[in-house]
Amino acid sequence: MPLATLLLPLLAQIGPGGALPQAPLPVRGRKAPSQVSQPAPPPAAPQSTQLQNCLQLAMEDPSAAIDEAEGWLAAAKTPSERAGAKQCKAMALTRTDSWDEAAALFLSARDDTAATEPGERARLGALAGNALLVTGNTVAGLDALDHAHGEAHTANDRKLNGVIQIDRARALVALGRIAEASSALEEARYEMPDNHQAWLLSATLSRREGKLVEAQRQIERAAALMPVDPEIGLEAGVIAVQSGRDASARKSWQSVLVAAPGSQFAKTAQGYLDQLGPPRASPPK
Numbered sequence: 001m002p003l004a005t006l007l008l009p010l011l012a013q014i015g016p017g018g019a020l021p022q023a024p025l026p027v028r029g030r031k032a033p034s035q036v037s038q039p040a041p042p043p044a045a046p047q048s049t050q051l052q053n054c055l056q057l058a059m060e061d062p063s064a065a066i067d068e069a070e071g072w073l074a075a076a077k078t079p080s081e082r083a084g085a086k087q088c089k090a091m092a093l094t095r096t097d098s099w100d101e102a103a104a105l106f107l108s109a110r111d112d113t114a115a116t117e118p119g120e121r122a123r124l125g126a127l128a129g130n131a132l133l134v135t136g137n138t139v140a141g142l143d144a145l146d147h148a149h150g151e152a153h154t155a156n157d158r159k160l161n162g163v164i165q166i167d168r169a170r171a172l173v174a175l176g177r178i179a180e181a182s183s184a185l186e187e188a189r190y191e192m193p194d195n196h197q198a199w200l201l202s203a204t205l206s207r208r209e210g211k212l213v214e215a216q217r218q219i220e221r222a223a224a225l226m227p228v229d230p231e232i233g234l235e236a237g238v239i240a241v242q243s244g245r246d247a248s249a250r251k252s253w254q255s256v257l258v259a260a261p262g263s264q265f266a267k268t269a270q271g272y273l274d275q276l277g278p279p280r281a282s283p284p285k
Helices: 049-060 062-075 079-095 099-112 118-135 138-155 158-174 178-191 196-208 212-225 230-242 246-259 264-276
Strands: 007-009 026-028
Touching (some): 062 079, 230 264, 246 264
16 A cells, blocks of 8 residues: 655764754654655555555544454454454554554564565565664664565565665664665665665765765766655755855755745755855956
């Protein structure tokens, strides 16, 4: 079931020059100010009609979905039915910010899923990992994502593996394991070369490591894949200003004001523009 991707800053950091805050790697899942959408699960396998209906209800009426899932679980006769009921209840719980309980249920649903379905096990493990990251339990979240990564490989599902590698990178950055995060994003780009988020996060990480030429190449690729994206505009501006290209930075941040007026992205862009100040006047001839 496609759901909207939700991003929230994970780390607040200052750039090398100390002038502009760096746009951090985000973590999917938690509500941010002015945002009300929900996390996007990794690509799903075909679902039963009962599960589809229950997940749809979870988006519309979480309390009713929890009741339905609990009734389904009580009547379940097979591990597959138990897994479906638990997944539905867990997704409903994410709508009420009950992330700890949701994570536990996603993991339990994964364990109820047959080993002959590694793709589905990987997807459920990734959902558990994201829920744990939202709670701040980064170590446990990474452990769940590591297991999901292995099962995605077993399933030979490149898209799912790429999504999981992006999430692993976020967790690894939070733990200060930057080299491993860079490797995870490299694999994500290989698995999903047309995924703008993989290129955006790669650019952010390259910039943080001071690899500005590489960061510029990566942010240009992200922009080519998603021309109107306020996050990309913000990051492009930070890379430009740290590279000494103030005019390009202003242009990038002004594009965010046009693309997403009134949003948090626009407020951040305006703050960057205010810090940078007006363009210097040309010297008289």
